[in-house]
Every structure is written in structure tokens, then in C-alpha cells.
Amino acid sequence: MAHIVVFLISWFVHDIHISKSEVEYSQESKSLQISTHIYIDDLEEIIGIELGGQDLFVGTEKERDSADYYIYGYIQDHLQFEIDNQKAYYEFIGKELSEDLLAVWVYLEVYDVEEISSLNITYDILMGLYDDQKNILSLRMPEDEKSFYLFHSRKRDESIQF
Numbered sequence: 416m417a418h419i420v421v422f423l424i425s426w427f428v429h430d431i432h433i434s435k436s437e438v439e440y441s442q443e444s445k446s447l448q449i450s451t452h453i454y455i456d457d458l459e460e461i462i463g464i465e466l467g468g469q470d471l472f473v474g475t476e477k478e479r480d481s482a483d484y485y486i487y488g489y490i491q492d493h494l495q496f497e498i499d500n501q502k503a504y505y506e507f508i509g510k511e512l513s514e515d516l517l518a519v520w521v522y523l524e525v526y527d528v529e530e531i532s533s534l535n536i537t538y539d540i541l542m543g544l545y546d547d548q549k550n551i552l553s554l555r556m557p558e559d560e561k562s563f564y565l566f567h568s569r570k571r572d573e574s575i576q577f
Contacts, residue, residue, distance in 0.1 A: 432457070432545040436494065436538065439555040440531055447525035449505060451494060453540060454518045461544045462489050473519055474512045483507065490521060490540070497535035498528060531556070534575045538566040 436451040455473050462468040468485035472478045487507040496503040508522035534554075541548045550566040556577060564573050 432541060432548040433551065434540050434548075435551045435553070437553050437555075440528065440557060442557050445526070445528055447496065447498070447503065447505070447528050447531075449494070449523040449525070451490060451521045451523070451540070452513065452518050453521065456517075457541050457544060458486065458489070458519065461541055462486070465489065465492070465543060474516065483510065486510065486519070486521060490523070493538070493540045493542075494523075495537040496525065497533075498525070499532050500535070503528075532577055534577070536564070536566075536573045536575070537571055538564075538573075539571040542568055542571065 434451065434453045434457075436449060438450075439448050440446075441448055459468075459471050459473060462471065462485045466485055466488055468481065470479065471482040471485060473482050473486070491505075496505070503525045505523040505525045508524055510519050510521045512519055536552065538550045538552055540550055542550075546568060548567065552564045552566065552573075554562045554564065554575070559577075562575075564575075566573070
């Protein structure tokens, strides 16, 4: 019985490394709308390592003016889309804290997307920080059910045909 208790305790204290993104194509606005949820402590750590952005204090009264610049730059490098084999460029719309204040939702949008026949996605956010990082992407296209895709260290890319 003691072994079970030790296992359960070690299971509960083990960090889980997950980010998630929701991607939806809007026919009305002809855009790909992207919402990405990332834990602030992990995001600040990886930005410091990869981009040199230090002491950003995201979501606090001390947040640096450069925080959005670094967040957008990091995400551009690690969440990429090709629409019909053409690189898609998105704009940074903004960000907001999650309800639990531990994470940030980052909002992005690709404009002028008339239609989508194929979508190639590279999603390796935080994989440079954690070997066990998992990223979940939910995708909603018009008239389709929501689809889910899992990205991890051995699968950073996904190609989807419509």
C-alpha cells in the first residue's frame, strides 16, 4: 500500500507541460482566427533563453512595454501556418490573462483568406524548454466538426487537406 501512496504523490507533483491553440476559419471575415494559451512562467523562461527578453512580468503591474513584442516574436517562430502551400502571416491582436492568472491567451489573425484547401501547421511552442511538452490544437472549419491535433517532440508538423 505504501508504494501506491508514493506513486500517487509523485504523480501529482509531476509538472504537466501543455499549451493549447484554437484555430477557426471565419468565412464572414475571410480570416483565420488563432487563440493560444501558454503558461506565463514557461513563456517568460523560454523568451529569456531564445530571445533574451528578461523580467517581462507578463500580466502584472510591472509588465514591460516590450512584453508583447517578445511574445509575438516567440510565437511567430514556433506556431507557423501555410495555407495552400503559401506561408501565412498573422497579426498580433492582443493578449489577456487566463481566469486563474497563471497563463495568457494570445490572439492572432491571418487576414484575406478567401478559402483553404490545405493547411500545414508547425507547432513547437515550449519544446525547446521541455522534452515532454505537448501542444494541442483544435481546428474548426466551416461546416466541419472540430478536429484536434497533438504535437510533441517527435511530431511538430501536421498537414491537413480539406
